Amino acid sequence: MLIQLILAVNCLFLTTESFKPSHTNNWAVLVDTSRFWFNYRHVANLLSVYRSVKRLGIPDTQIILMMADDMACNARNPRPASVFNNAKQHIDVYGEEIEVDYRGYEVTVENFVRLLTGRLPAGTPKSKQLLTDEGSNILIYMTGHGGDGFLKFQDAEEITNVDLADAFEQMWQKRRYNEILFIVDTCQAASMFQKFYSPNILAIGSSLVGEDSLSHHVDPAIGVYIIDRYTYFALEFLESVSRDSDRRLSEFLEVCPKRHCISTVGIRSDLYQRDPREVRVTEFFGSVRPVEVYSPKETLLRFEKNLTVIPSNFRQRLTGTALHSPPRKFQYGNQLRIPK
């Protein structure tokens, strides 16, 4: 009896929690800025974060995945159609239900900035647009090769930290986000968030200016470095988070101390208004959908026409079938025509 009461109280708390407007939906923008076989680890980084985010509840329609996608079907891949993030090859992070929104040569600086600011040409499909609103919490994760003040996109161009800061400011002016968690795993990552000036952004970089981010280990079967240090330890942390976990963002900020990461993790929290100790990890990595039980006043909508009897003109449109038509049998079509 007491246990039932406690459970009931807990449920009540949960339902009102879902109304408390700290944010109304979650999005994730995951970008891998490099290509070619020797950058295997960047793809593994990205896909590991993608998997965690999907496991914690963000649907594919709210994840924008930008990567060159040239690993799984690469001629050098000894295990085709799979990408691993661990030499022990426990999990295939490529998986079967992956939805890449910008792939191959579509991953450019221009497309990235257009995605963030919303200035895509008319006719762009919805899956390629960032349809956020003023209540969205966005997780932005970027990985690749970087330098002091820039990030290299596919060996051909760069995005500077000034451009990124301006893009975020344009997002803020149009209220396209509530809060952003910006994670960068490249060399000299901290330089990318030096120039931010818009509010409500919490930024984490895997190394400071002047330091290189290092990779974790080599898989001798594949022949390249398979994951980066910061993402490896961040993933270890995320594996312990589940949908209703109470782990806080302050714990996530302490992941990968210097003895593990060798580079120093840089954090910028002056633009972020809340205390990371009060923010749950699932507020960025998981998904919130405000849901309300529909309880109408019974007397309000009372339709007078009754369609239980299907009107005759409709019956004619559905040629042949009537109110109680003979049973339909659903069966698979004959796909393998083996002669009897």
Added chain:
Amino acid sequence: MNKIKETQYASHLFIFIMLGLGLPLWWKTTEVYRQELPYKDVESLRESFQIVQEVRLILKVKSINGGELAKVIAKECSLPGKFSVVVTPSNYSVEDETLSYLALNLEDFDASLPELEHYHLQIIEVDKSEKPVVLGRRRNLFFEKKTSLNLLAAVIRSILAEEGPTSVVNQDFDGTSDLWNQLSKLRRFASSSFLNVLFTFSNPDPELFDIDWPIEAAIEEYLQPFADNLKDIVDIRPSSQHIYFAPLGVTPRKALHGDGYEISTDLSLLINPLESKLGEQVLPGPTANLVLLVPPARFHPLHLKNRENSDSFIVHRWGGIAFYNPPKDSNGTHWIDMQPVMETFIGQLRLLIGLDIKLPKDVARISLNEKAIADWEVDYLLRLKTIENIAYSTKAIKSLTALLETITNIVISNDVASNVSSSLESIKKSSRLFEKGMLKESYKESLAASERADAAFFDPSMLALLYFPSDQKYAIYVPLFLPVGIPVLLSTWSLLKSFFASSKTEKSNINEQKEKHHQD
């Protein structure tokens, strides 16, 4: 001597060409094309409204003093800075008396009263009604002699969207503002000229349940009258589909009372497995998803734990999901009775559009038939959305101009400039029409204003030269101009040197001559 003069003339020419022609030419051609925007006018748009809306009410009385009551209502309901309410008192005319006598009940009376074009609402005294205030299906409000004045005024204020936004600043979503306003705003779709409504029927076990729904007929009979009434506000575009084999995202528990299963928490987890199959991204623009979910056979029958009158829930800014438990045995294809289903869906659609009016306790409403919306509710929506649109467009063009002043290397094309000016024009026009109480016209203008403001803000051309900050500009041009520039600078230097030298020799010559004169 001549040679030196020639070289000097040549240097003069080079310097003139480079600094006089070249430098201005380079400056002009590397300038970012920026069309003039009406910065002053945009500055003058205010963040908080001072649009005083004129509201015209007519009061029809039988047994009490109309003039007195009209004055009091006008005073109570007017809100300085927002509403100026004008109440015209009158007595029951002969037609009104006849209609009142012939009507069987309040519903008939409401339906038979003539529509008065000039007035926004008719406040009518009746002999007896089930509650102190009754709201009709058209633009009529009925009250009794003993109804309290406070209640009457409170109801009128709710109908006039008094709780709506009063300033641009209020439009921001922040966790601290009034929860009711926030809830309503977060639930409803953003204002737009059309809304796709996608009806989905999800059957996870088609080999066990042979069910179908007459959705085409249902849309025609039940949705169409609703959509027709909303055509001034939003264009509803229905479509429908069936999906199969979508798993249930939550494992339900056995029901505590009765048989069957129930779900109480984690309702949002039901949406994810559906979403990948819904395909709503194919429809352009905002889409409301109304899903009729048949639970898997092993969880039959399935109910929501806290269901009150319907087994359904609303997902903010997304749509709604309703459960349907088919009867266990049916021979042949079972056709769903669409009336309760569509009552649920259209009720949810009303909330998703924004019809969430907080009425005080002792107010009854005449039930709505397939029209599904009362005329005064249409007015309420027009008011709410007009203010929302005006606030949105004001915010958009103010932030656009602020942005373009800060980030100086974004191109401003002619399209952007013309969209900004026409949006500004529409905002002003819409405010003027709103003040006169012309709701439909002002809504149209405000919608045009917000669409043009969006077109200006999200113009794809505003990206050129984005990765060309000023310090990099110098880094690119210095190596180009320096090789040409160095000889020119050196010759300038030598010219100046020779000029000073010649002026010095002239001076020394003059001094020598003076000395000579002195000596002589």
